[in-house]
Amino acid sequence: MSCKQYFKVQTIMKQESLFNSNTIPSVENMEAILRYEFRDNTLTIDIFFENYANGKYTKYLSGRQERIRFYSSPEWKALKKEALSIYGSKCMVCGSTKDIRADHIISRQLDPSRSLDITNIGILCNDCNLDYSYYNKKDYRTDEELLKLYNYLKEQGKVS
DSSP states (O other): OOHHHHHHHHHHHHHTTSSSSSSOOOHHHHHHHHHHHTTTOHHHHHHHHHHHHTTTTHHHHHHHHHHHHHHHSHHHHHHHHHHHHHHOSSOTTTOOOSSEEEEESSOTTTOGGGTTOGGGEEEEEHHHHHHSOTTOOOOOOOHHHHHHHHHHHHHTTSOO
């Protein structure tokens, strides 16, 4: 199954609220929905369920509960609000103002200690966020945006 097909599966599952609860979705629920959505491509579904049965997605599903807790936490929500107040609601890569989100520059998987560090947060639209994998460590902030962050930290007394 290609990455694009997997993301389509993930999107369908989110739309059907299968990934919105704190429990791992049952194979029966997933299979019924996906077989309907992919009715013209049963090979893709067969590959997905073979991989699912063989535990290929276990790492993703087991980490999901922790991600839900983190991104629902008051600390993350406050940090996200803080980042949006510093940088504004515009994607730092393409300039879009639609579907904006706060994003870790160095991913939580690579450096968990920076999960709630304002200096590690940027603003991306959903499309640009999907283009950047968590292995990409590129800081897409401009000099002007970094200056905004520096001035903010200076006002807060966090730098001299």
